[in-house]
Amino acid sequence: MKRKGILIVVSGFSGAGKGTLVKKLVERYDNYALSISATTRQPRPGEEDGREYFFLKKEQFEQKIAENGLIEYACYCDNYYGTPREYVEQQLSEGRDVILEIEIQGALRIKEQYDDALLLFVMPPSAAELRRRLVGRGTEPEEVIEKRMRRAAEEAQGIGAYEYIVVNDDLETCVGQLHEIILAAHNTPVRNREFIENIRTELEGEK
Amino acid sequence: MKRKGILIVVSGFSGAGKGTLVKKLVERYDNYALSISATTRQPRPGEEDGREYFFLKKEQFEQKIAENGLIEYACYCDNYYGTPREYVEQQLSEGRDVILEIEIQGALRIKEQYDDALLLFVMPPSAAELRRRLVGRGTEPEEVIEKRMRRAAEEAQGIGAYEYIVVNDDLETCVGQLHEIILAAHNTPVRNREFIENIRTELEGEK
Numbered sequence: 001m002k003r004k005g006i007l008i009v010v011s012g013f014s015g016a017g018k019g020t021l022v023k024k025l026v027e028r029y030d031n032y033a034l035s036i037s038a039t040t041r042q043p044r045p046g047e048e049d050g051r052e053y054f055f056l057k058k059e060q061f062e063q064k065i066a067e068n069g070l071i072e073y074a075c076y077c078d079n080y081y082g083t084p085r086e087y088v089e090q091q092l093s094e095g096r097d098v099i100l101e102i103e104i105q106g107a108l109r110i111k112e113q114y115d116d117a118l119l120l121f122v123m124p125p126s127a128a129e130l131r132r133r134l135v136g137r138g139t140e141p142e143e144v145i146e147k148r149m150r151r152a153a154e155e156a157q158g159i160g161a162y163e164y165i166v167v168n169d170d171l172e173t174c175v176g177q178l179h180e181i182i183l184a185a186h187n188t189p190v191r192n193r194e195f196i197e198n199i200r201t202e203l204e205g206e207k
Numbered sequence: 208m209k210r211k212g213i214l215i216v217v218s219g220f221s222g223a224g225k226g227t228l229v230k231k232l233v234e235r236y237d238n239y240a241l242s243i244s245a246t247t248r249q250p251r252p253g254e255e256d257g258r259e260y261f262f263l264k265k266e267q268f269e270q271k272i273a274e275n276g277l278i279e280y281a282c283y284c285d286n287y288y289g290t291p292r293e294y295v296e297q298q299l300s301e302g303r304d305v306i307l308e309i310e311i312q313g314a315l316r317i318k319e320q321y322d323d324a325l326l327l328f329v330m331p332p333s334a335a336e337l338r339r340r341l342v343g344r345g346t347e348p349e350e351v352i353e354k355r356m357r358r359a360a361e362e363a364q365g366i367g368a369y370e371y372i373v374v375n376d377d378l379e380t381c382v383g384q385l386h387e388i389i390l391a392a393h394n395t396p397v398r399n400r401e402f403i404e405n406i407r408t409e410l411e412g413e414k
Contacts, residue, residue, distance in 0.1 A: 088374075121396075153410035159403055164394045177394075184391030187371045187384075190327075195374075196366055198274035202334035203360035 005092040006191060007114050008032075008099045008182060009107045010173040012122030013152040016135040017168045021122060022174045035093040035100045038064065055083065072102070097182060104158040111161075116191045118182065121162040124164040125169045127152070148160075188190055212299040213398060214321050215239075215306045215389060216314045217340045219329030220359040222341040224375045228329060231304055240298040242307045245271065248286040261291065279309070279316040290317075304389060311365040318368075323398045325389065328369040332376045334359070 012018040026032045038054040040061050049055045056064070061080045064070050083100055091098045100110070110117050114162030124130040130152060134145045159165060164181050168174045187198060216241040219225040233239045249270050256262045263271070268287045271277050280289025290307055293308060298305045307317070317324050331337040337359060341352045366372060371388050375381045 075347070090261070123372055124404065126411050127406055130410075131413060149413050151411070153407070154405065154408055156403070156407045160396050162396060164391070165396055165399060166394065181391045181394055184371070184388045187388055189367050189369060189372055189375065192372055195369055196372070199330065200360070200363045203337075203356065203363050206334050206338060206356050206360070 004191065005094065005096045005098060006186070007088065007110060007117040008097055009101055009119045010099060010101050010118055011107050011162070012124060013124065013155055014128055014148045015130050016122045016124050017171065018101060018122040020171065021174060021178060022101055023044045024171065025178055028101065028175060029179055031096055032095045033098050035083055035088055035098050037081055038070070038084050039079060039081045065113060071113060074106060104155065104161065106148050107138055108161060118185050119162040120178070120181070121165045121166055123167050124169055153165065211398065212301065212303045212305060214295065214299065214324040215304055216317055216324055216326045217306060217308050217329060218310055218369070219315050220331065220337055220362055221355045223329045223331050224335050224378065225308060225329040227378060228375060228381060228385060229308055231378065232385055235382060236386055237302055240303045240305045242290055242295055242305050244288055245277070245291050246286060246288045255383065261303070264268060278320060281314045299346060311362065315368060325392045326369040327385070327388070328366050328372045329375050330372055332374055356392065
């Protein structure tokens, strides 16, 4: 089977560690490309255009929307965030699996356009552990932690839309498991249409 | 996550090597149990009751049907074949993954009853290779080979109902791949309902 690149959407509760997980995955294994989002928000100190984000002006972003140049986009706190289509398509055509880190609404919009997209949901081993991690960061005031816990409860309702859940207990173990799941997911019928179609045609010819 | 046993249904073209594959899988890894079918056909020389099949009289088999003691059954060439429920349920409750080797109609009937059942389809790398293997056995007359090739063409239409396809090119590699796919498949939301429900309840309580 010729391996075709697929879009991999990683979602998960804030504090589940999906950012670190995805970063490690891309570092440890070849064949993954990390999608870089576009945004209209201001760069923070140390952020670089084309590394953390593509920083665009509002007019540029809206131009991209008009051209269908974004796979999905959303507006938070008066700023646009979105996934540029060109980079994703290019990486897929070169056989790489492209990873996006977005929330459920974006994930579902992607699944509508790419029916072979792989939706993964990263979870902590328990709610108590999630709270421990959020508190442990020591950077967030109590009300922000409460807000994140409430948001996690909402997000937990959408898990059924995902193809796999990944429990992030030990980070290094979880990276390996995530990779194994992605390898396995390449073997579904929807991700092997061409191979199946070919063998069907071949079998018809053999009759 | 507490690991729950699941039902694994393996189907595939005659000649794709699914019998050998399943046998190797059960030998190489723990935690698998092979389901033994019941049948009303006569034992062949060397076959043992409770090893190849449970050999039942027609009345015994029909009694089992009446008692809902079979997960699925079918009638071929005037003989019944079916999957006894008791053994399967017992193995699942002990946390083992139970493997059944049956064709698509049986697979779909199982999926109706066990929505977390895992349906796998074993394929040869190509139709030409399938024919080579059937001819290579040297035991089948030409018309039987033609019949199997025609049956494969029909069966190929049902592949979309399976969760994964497994290409049996090199047997040893394929056994390992099959195992990896089964491990990954344990991470779908439908196979972790209890864990997800628990974390939802826990998150609601944290609000």
